[in-house]
Amino acid sequence: MKWRRAVHTVAALAVALPGALSAQHEMHGMTMEGAWRMVPMDPNMPMLPGLENAVPVVGPFMPGMGMDPSMFPEARPSETVAMADGDTLDIAVSMVRRTIDGHEMVMFGYNGQYPGPLIQAPKDATIIVEVTNEIELPTTIHWHGVRLANRFDGVPGVTQLAIERGESFTYEVHVPDAGMYWYHPHVREDVQQDLGLFGNLLVTSPDPDYYGPAHREEVFVLDDMLMDAEGALPWGESAPTHALMGRFGNVMMVNGETDYRLSANAGEVIRFYLTNVANSRTFNVTFGGARVKIVASDVSRFEREQWVESVIIAPAERYVVDVRFDQPGEVAIANTIQAINHFRGEFYPHVDTLAVVSVDERPAEASVSQAFETLRDHDDVVADIDAFRPFFEREPDHELEATVRVRDLHPSIVLSMEADTLYVPPMEWNDAMPMMNWLSTGEQVTWILKDRRTGAENMAIDWRFGVGDVVKVRIFNTPDSFHPMNHPVHVHGQRFLVLSMDGVETENLVWKDTAIVPVGSTMDLLIEMSNPGEWMMHCHIAEHLHAGMMFSFTVEGDDP
Amino acid sequence: MYPFFSAMYPFFMIASVLGSPATPEHPVVASYCSSSMGPEYYAFELYTTKNIPGTGLAKGRAEVSVSSAVPFSVALGPDGSYVYDVQVSIERMRVPRQGRLVAWVTTPEIDRIERMGTLNDQLRASGRVSWNKFIVVVTLEPEDRTEDATWSGPIVFRGMSRSGMMHTMVGHGALQEENCAAYGYGN
Numbered sequence: 173m174k175w176r177r178a179v180h181t182v183a184a185l186a187v188a189l190p191g192a193l194s195a196q197h198e199m200h201g202m203t204m205e206g207a208w209r210m211v212p213m214d215p216n217m218p219m220l221p222g223l224e225n226a227v228p229v230v231g232p233f234m235p236g237m238g239m240d241p242s243m244f245p246e247a248r249p250s251e252t253v254a255m256a257d258g259d260t261l262d263i264a265v266s267m268v269r270r271t272i273d274g275h276e277m278v279m280f281g282y283n284g285q286y287p288g289p290l291i292q293a294p295k296d297a298t299i300i301v302e303v304t305n306e307i308e309l310p311t312t313i314h315w316h317g318v319r320l321a322n323r324f325d326g327v328p329g330v331t332q333l334a335i336e337r338g339e340s341f342t343y344e345v346h347v348p349d350a351g352m353y354w355y356h357p358h359v360r361e362d363v364q365q366d367l368g369l370f371g372n373l374l375v376t377s378p379d380p381d382y383y384g385p386a387h388r389e390e391v392f393v394l395d396d397m398l399m400d401a402e403g404a405l406p407w408g409e410s411a412p413t414h415a416l417m418g419r420f421g422n423v424m425m426v427n428g429e430t431d432y433r434l435s436a437n438a439g440e441v442i443r444f445y446l447t448n449v450a451n452s453r454t455f456n457v458t459f460g461g462a463r464v465k466i467v468a469s470d471v472s473r474f475e476r477e478q479w480v481e482s483v484i485i486a487p488a489e490r491y492v493v494d495v496r497f498d499q500p501g502e503v504a505i506a507n508t509i510q511a512i513n514h515f516r517g518e519f520y521p522h523v524d525t526l527a528v529v530s531v532d533e534r535p536a537e538a539s540v541s542q543a544f545e546t547l548r549d550h551d552d553v554v555a556d557i558d559a560f561r562p563f564f565e566r567e568p569d570h571e572l573e574a575t576v577r578v579r580d581l582h583p584s585i586v587l588s589m590e591a592d593t594l595y596v597p598p599m600e601w602n603d604a605m606p607m608m609n610w611l612s613t614g615e616q617v618t619w620i621l622k623d624r625r626t627g628a629e630n631m632a633i634d635w636r637f638g639v640g641d642v643v644k645v646r647i648f649n650t651p652d653s654f655h656p657m658n659h660p661v662h663v664h665g666q667r668f669l670v671l672s673m674d675g676v677e678t679e680n681l682v683w684k685d686t687a688i689v690p691v692g693s694t695m696d697l698l699i700e701m702s703n704p705g706e707w708m709m710h711c712h713i714a715e716h717l718h719a720g721m722m723f724s725f726t727v728e729g730d731d732p
Numbered sequence: 733m734y735p736f737f738s739a740m741y742p743f744f745m746i747a748s749v750l751g752s753p754a755t756p757e758h759p760v761v762a763s764y765c766s767s768s769m770g771p772e773y774y775a776f777e778l779y780t781t782k783n784i785p786g787t788g789l790a791k792g793r794a795e796v797s798v799s800s801a802v803p804f805s806v807a808l809g810p811d812g813s814y815v816y817d818v819q820v821s822i823e824r825m826r827v828p829r830q831g832r833l834v835a836w837v838t839t840p841e842i843d844r845i846e847r848m849g850t851l852n853d854q855l856r857a858s859g860r861v862s863w864n865k866f867i868v869v870v871t872l873e874p875e876d877r878t879e880d881a882t883w884s885g886p887i888v889f890r891g892m893s894r895s896g897m898m899h900t901m902v903g904h905g906a907l908q909e910e911n912c913a914a915y916g917y918g919n
Contacts, residue, residue, distance in 0.1 A: 456812050510813050687805065
């Protein structure tokens with residue numbers, strides 16, 4: 173099907189959109205030459221020879237470059253929009269003024285908010301969202317994790333044309349599964365999402381006992397931004413920078429704030445809806461020693477609740493956790509990691525405070541605090557999964573390998589990478605090579621999902637299924653490449669189970685739409701092909717996606 | 733040298749069999765860890781010290797995997813260190829008549845030591861480690877004392893986690909050839 177290949181090509185081009193960002197600059201009549209600033213680096217880390225004055229091979233992009241930020245309305249915190257079946261919400265994608273870490277900047281926003289409006293809708297509702305694009309870049313909205321009709325999935329060139337400036341698109345968003353979802357562009361996410369285009373969609377269950385008792389609920393959108401003394405670092409114009417590791421930020425944010433604070437009473441149980449919207453960073457969220465119970469993830473609750481010490485949340489994943497704050501005082505919710513210093517060849521502890529909870533001595537209502545002690549079984553989730561257990565032991569229907577190919581990188585980078593490949597960590601928790609990472613662009617780095625049986629790569633992969641098929645996909649993240657890295661793999665329009673990793677079966681299953689595959693690991697997914705259409709599967713590290721790591725598959729059947 | 737090894741190869745093979753005689757009292761166990769237990773990349777070899785008889789041709793291996801009990805793709809401790817299930821296996825070893833083989837994990841600095849467990853009749857032991865760099869040590873202990881904080885017998889096998897190969901780039905980076913020790917880095 174040549175036309176289909178052509179559409180794929182268009183899709184890939186649309187995702188790259190080299191001209192779109194240039195148009196932004198042309199509007200402002202600004203030249204971008206010389207606007208790169210070197211990435212912040214640990215002063216103890218020496219510069220590699222030959223890289224002293226190097227800049228990425230693509231031009232820099234900044235929204236509103238040269239324009240006075242005061243020309244744009246100040247963004248305001250996210251507002252909740254409760255919607256019923258059939259309700260309509262207008263969303264304007266616009267330029268806003270934000271102040272982050274003391275720097276006033278031009279950014280993007282949905283309805284002028286950061287994050288975008290928190291949409292609440294009941295399970296099985298269909299809501300109408302009229303999106304108008306007021307920024308210079310083409311955009312779309314992808315309803316991440318929602319098993320909605322294919323034509324509203326928001327993938328340019330595959331399910332729709334990108335929404336150009338001044339144009340509108342109407343999304344009919346049917347929400348068949350309770351849980352926390354999110355929405356974001358599917359056009360240069362590395363730029364648009366990083367600049368503030370994301371929001372949550374909370375689908376509520378009709379069952380009042382769907383989750384256990386909690387005193388209250390909090391939505392936590394986790395993000396980071398790469399900044400220096402002058403503000404945000406420019407993004408790549410025609411292709412992403414940071415193509416090797418993704419763009420790690422050095423300023424942490426919860427709900428767009430760098431100093432997020434909460435208060436609680438002693439013994440208060442707070443339900444956190446966590447969403448990771450960062451381009452590349454996987455967070456290890458710790459709660460200062462407070463007891464944490466994991467309840468749900470992307471598309472369902474777990475088979476049973478369980479205690480966890482922290483929440484490891486990769487880009488695009490969501491987790492629902494209940495946390496009880498027993499001790500009065502201040503509790504830091506933090507990203508607690510063992511970072512790597514490649515130059516010294518060492519791990520070192522690193523903690524970034526994400527938010528602070530001030531716990532008052534006044535006791536919270538006791539019955540909820542006590543109910544927290546009980547770990548609930550979710551029998552309906554188990555029963556739902558039971559229908560799929562006969563497929564657990566089957567051989568994989570498809571096998572993918574995640575790898576990378578590079579060309580024309582600076583010789584110093586190539587030599588250093590070769591000197592540093594004796595050990596690759598399962599996960600990258602920090603940007604341990606900021607200069608090399610920054611200088612690697614989507615024009616030099618191609619991230620690859622390779623069909624191990626056919627050899628087809630990325631958009632050349634052509635998988636076809638029928639509605640009702642249950643498909644086992646094995647993904648191997650090879651450590652034998654120029655720069656192996658963890659990949660949060662996202663499947664559009666369907667739900668899947670992570671059956672096993674490296675042959676170790678998952679004990680507590682949950683329906684997912686995104687799961688991270690560590691380096692060297694083999695993960696078995698069981699995907700329920702319930703939703704017809706042409707759907708994307710890709711790495712959700714924004715820079716990897718836009719460096720090619722994606723393909724589409726087709727589920728044949730009647731559109732609901 | 734090469735022809736020498738070619739000529740000697742059959743003898744090596746015979747020696748490898750003779751070096752591990754199977755008797756009912758001292759069964760030779762060929763149950764090596766399967767590569768499916770964890771990611772092959774992070775498995776590592778345990779090398780014999782030849783400190784005790786019957787280990788000259790023995791081989792050891794440590795597999796690491798993420799516990800299935802955690803609901804994430806990796807398991808982390810409170811400080812962000814990886815938590816791995818570690819499975820140790822030894823093969824082609826003549827089991828000593830006295831003492832028990834015990835597996836330990838220790839940091840590269842050997843400032844912290846934890847007892848993983850006594851190797852069973854199949855010469856396997858399993859345990860958990862929550863350090864990012866670690867060494868697995870198998871010792872021959874005179875007694876099977878679970879309360880011991882460290883080993884007292886001879887080290888029979890040892891091997892370092894894959895992460896131990898992460899070495900300072902000082903002196904070894906691009907276009908550099910100096911010895912890292914010249915910069916004060918010895919790891």
